[in-house]
Amino acid sequence: MSRVLYQQLNSNSKVPSQLQPIANALKAGLQHTANMLGAWVTGPGRHLATAVGGRIARRVRANLSARRLLSFPHMLVLVWVVVLLYGERWVFDSKVNDCDWDHWEKWPKGTKPHHLIFVADPQLIDPHSYPGRPWPLNPLTVTITDNYLRHGYKALQRHLHPDSVFFLGDLFDGGREWKTRQGKFVDPKWGRPRSKDEQEWVETWHNKYGEEFWLDEYKRFGDIFFDNWKEGNEAPGPWQRGRKLVASLPGNHDVGFGAQVQLPVRNRFSAFFGDVNRVDVVGNHTIVSVDGLSLSAGTSEYRDAHDLKPIYGPTHQFLDDIKATKRRAVQEELSFWHGTEKHYAHEVEELNKADLSRFPRSDVSDKAPDFPTILLTHVPLYRNPGTPCGPRREHWPPTKPPKGQDSPVMPDNRNAISITGGYQYQNVLNEADSVKLIQSVGNVIHVFSGDDHDYCEVVHSPAKGGVREITVKSMSMAMGVPTPGFLMASLYNPVDAEGHPLPDAPAVTLQTHLCLLPNQIHTYMQYIVFFVATFVLLTVRALLVPAIPLTPFALEPMKPSTVLPVFKDKVDPPEAYVAGNRARTMSTGTSSHYMPSRLSATAPRGVRSTSPSSSPSSRWQSRRGGRSAKRWGWGDDGGPRIHLDTNLYDGAKEDRRVGGRKALGMVGRELWTTTWRVVWMVVLFWVYLTRKG
The missing domain is CATH 1.10.287 (Helix Hairpins)
Structure with a gap:
């Protein structure tokens, strides 16, 4: 109411x-x-x-004040600023700069190779990564891992200026989980089941995260990689048609694997990133990207029980036409550089009356020129169990061979990629699909893959052409590999107008180099060590404040301002009254009794002598002489207010005890104040760097 x-x-x-x-x-x-x-x-x-x-x-x-701004704690804060700038920014530039092309390329002097970089498994952290992780820990993890990718990628662009960047899949961690606008989004009833942990979250994911969330994740990926593309300059290098970024190769975390690939999810991915199967010509090399995830559905154990052709059909068709597609792309590249392109007048003709014979047809026969081919697949090709990955694998180094053996230990299971699979993943393609890829693409000189997160280099069996494959490290700090990285490839293949190699062309047209990014665990350990050193230095300083003494950093507590008036007769010490009464008694012969105030800290404890000879203040006053005495704080009688009628020794002991307590309190106050000042300023600067990205 x-x-x-x-x-x-x-x-x-x-x-x-x-x-x-x-x-x-x-x-x-x-x-x-x-x-x-x-x-x-x-x-x-x-x-x-x-x-x-x-x-x-x-x-x-x-x-x-200048004394406070230039104090020791603030000097430590400045040192921390440099430490954080190095750990959060400059270390990326230092690491990437050590990988400069000139440091490892071995081409003839004066060559202009094509500089290519492979980035594998950025796998942006999302709700699928750590289900149930509480706020604010999960958003903080997302921010830190995104910043790591951003700093590494910006340093890559600034210092290396690559002509091309190719991603090897797994752009997102839970991209396959977010439902699309098309139809009902449920897991296929066939295939390997989810883990128990994921089964508890499937319904929540399908109800809470959909197309809008995926679009936000796409924008997030673009903020890190697309927006920072210009850091590497916009102008292409010599003999380059333009700088190129290709991120269309899907990973199993993007679209799923094999028989469990969902077509709406794959269609959404290709709509935003491009064809999942494609051919690119860069640096006089042909790069073929193949969706091996969908290809695996064609050899799946569920193929006979379910119609999986919509999944694997487009990849099969692409591989059937791949050799002709490659040759057409090579001829287009050659005609562009050597001026053999023909231009035709714009005419409008009826289709059934048009003369199509005047248009040249590309030669797709075996005699047509073909550049060396690089095959890209997200999941590595098949190899025998225990095939070692080499000394650059971080998870486990190779097993030391026995004395007298020069070749690597075989099998070496801990140094190898395990031949296993599970829900929506398989560590390697099966043998049939691996052979089909190599034979269908043809002229493959090198294979690059991702998925495993760690480095692995193998030479395949003769059935797969004895081709060399490098599985590229993940670039993310959250993929279980302490030292992330990326792979650099330098391509040099000089050819004539017909696509034939020049006489001075090198036999090997591709060189690679593994570039390692900062180990974030080492960076955090350095922060911890420096924090301990900072605390020790502040403790030593706090102990020295009462001992040397040093100027305290802690400000004295502010005293409240006086509200009530204080009169002069309340301020004057009682000795003034005693001296005045004694003087009047001596001159008039009358007696006077002094009653000390309870508020006086210097009130006498016993009976004092009233004779003039026993008054030290009167003798001091006669020597100091009058007006200036009060100005120096001696009181009206001019003498210092010192009383020897107390227990001198007990008082001295009490003073020492109180002094020690005061010193200890000063040390504690100094340590707390300086530590808190350094901590909040350093944390605030770290938050600023983290939010700025």
């Missing part, structure tokens, strides 16, 4: 007569409250605000 009355009062509507007394009382109460509040604001409130503002201003003024 009170709410109704309040609304009616504010709306100036007429109040019913039976409620008029209540309305009047409510209105009077509101008016009284407003008057009291106004009186408080103009009176005590204003004084309180003035006092608080004055205290804050005095504190700020004290903290901005």
